[in-house]
Amino acid sequence: MNLTLHIWRQENTTAEGRFSTYRVEEISPDMSFLEMLDVLNERLINKGEVPVEFEHDCREGICGTCSLMINGVPHGPEKGTTTCQLHMRKFKDGDEITIEPWRAKAFPVLKDLVVDRSAFDRIIQKGGYISANTGNAPDGNAIPIPKPDSDWAFEAAACIGCGACVAACKNASASLFVAAKVTHLGLLPQGQPERYLRVTAMVEQMDQEGFGSCTNTYDCEGACPKQISVRNIARMNRDYLKAKIMGN
Amino acid sequence: MIGIFRSTILTKIAMALSGLIWIGFSIAHLSGHFLLFAGQEAYNAYGQGLKDLGPLLWLGRIIFIISFLLHSFSGILLLSRNKEARPVQYKAKKPIVSTPQSRMMALTGILLFTFMVYHLAHFTWGVVHAEYSHLTYTLSDGREVHDVYTMVIGSYQNVFVCLAYVLFMLGFGIHLSHAIASVVQTLGFNHPMYNSLVKKVANGLSTIIILGYISIPASVMLGVLKLTGGH
Incomplete structure (x- = not known):
């Protein structure tokens, strides 16, 4: 699958954020959403760019650490599922995906997609x-x-x-x-x-x-x-x- | 008393209770005005009867004014708090299970406030569409009273007035369809055993109230209710 990602990038809590667009290619539909972001980050690191910060821990859907607003829905389009348990087969080749951090005054953005809960x-x-x-x-x-x-x-x-x-x-x-x-x-x-x-x-x-x-x-x-x-x-x-x- | 407004839950409960009083008012108000269908004599006698309540009428009015102030104050307070709670908006945000009417409560609330001012200016203060506002009628017992029947029907014969009332009532219906079920939840009642019943009662009651209100200007337009000339 080839996808276009619009990801919120923000240096720190006080810095002004903006959306950056990335192309990811040859993504397996069997990957989890976070694995897809891992692939993106590896490619960014290889190119000498700063990887996208996002939170994750157990990757089994039980810790509550992953927290991404995917196309306007928390944890993405699959009901009753955390971001880490969301698989890329829920998307189509050529999709554009907007990824934002949780937005709330009580959850200030620490960096990129990471918020302070x-x-x-x-x-x-x-x-x-x-x-x-x-x-x-x-x-x-x-x-x-x-x-x-x-x-x-x-x-x-x-x-x-x-x-x-x-x-x-x-x-x-x-x-x-x-x-x-x-x-x-x-x-x-x-x-x-x-x-x-x-x-x-x-x-x-x-x-x-x-x-x-x-x-x-x-x-x-x-x-x-x-x-x-x-x-x-x-x-x-x-x-x-x-x-x-x-x-x- | 002021402490109530420091808590979001207590403010919501104040909003729910004052809203409940207004739901009661809208049912009582509609029941009274259905007397239009009973004819000029019955309706004008009812209008005079309300006025004859004197201090009782004022007690009712004071309760409704306090409920109105409490409802609007709580609404504005919560709205400003809720706006502050999300200073940066999402670029993409999709509703998941929420209904449009539940997300439009503030908007339909403002619409209802506009309607109330217009409605009072029209029928209570007699400052808009005033051509039918100052007529009198002689009841069968000989008393000379305000001819509210001619005022209401005469006004609704104007197609724009009629249309304005129907549109305002549709806005009221949108507000009400979320409000009734919402009151039940806010006051702490939610159980799988009766949730579907609450939903049905809420939808049914708001539909009946709105159709009831719309039926009055609609009946004038369709010629079911017409001016009878008076005495």
Whole structure:
């Protein structure tokens, strides 16, 4: 496959960025999207040019590190898939592909396609944990949890914190991320004692980071590589309102 | 109270609740105006009946004005916050599952504000299309009241006025079709068991409200509702 790539290049956070166009030739349809970028970078290095910076780690779709806006859709055209698991067979020979970083005030561009997602870490630091020492893993059936609750908690826990929800949202809102984290702990018995403190602290940190608000357009759910439901946002709203009325 | 507006979720909830009051108003307002189909006597008596409510009418008006201010203030606050949240726009950005109406709430909101000013200037303050605004009608009990029937029907006989109302109502329909389901989500209700029902009720209710409103100028245009000359 021969492709034309329009890639956002930006020297550092304060520098002004611009799009650069590159031609990549003889790309195998079996390559992953990141492997295609590896090929481009090898060619750039061989020519003595600066390679395109992008983030990646596990390349198995479970770490949440890769983060590319591909033709206007976070993680590209395949539903429920991270960029690293997207294959070039989803594109056609001769395609033009626009690759941009996540765009949000709370996610400043560090270089090229790499953004700083520490805002998510700071939200987690506010309450995305259980502070009681729960000891060793308990016996499987020692703590009874209704099946629908454990399934829902598991679905929410699948969030890999990639930030595709923020990238897709027209308001750059982090509601789906925060809601998933709040729900995954708030549905389980171990998460109950800090349930309302957690939702208040995490939501307030989210607001402080400068993310936008949720306007229920649901593009976050459509973009999420783990297909996490906006149902979690409704639950977060409910818990947050309860916390405010009852004083945590 | 001010603290509410520091939180995006509480601001959204304020927006949802004030919007809910306006959804209630639009249903009540439409039900009242359906009396146009019951004839000049019934409609003019209804108009006078509203005025006779006195302080109660003002209580209602105050609730609607506060809801309006809360809804617009929250909307403007969230909109400016949301614009700030993405200072650099994408070159290519595609909607994934979002509907056009969900992305156009601010735009249709501004359209509705324009409509409200026009609508109040037309029927409440009587400063535009004023030729039918100051007529009187004698009810069967002998009371002389404002002839609102002639004012409404006379105005809608102008094709441009009629068209303006129909277009504004279509804009209202776009706003409403997202608003009703959105209120439910914002207030924290979302469950696979009733989500499809919420969607159906939201679509059904907004369609009924909009068709109801459009039916009034349309009936005038089609000659179903006409001037009866009055007393």
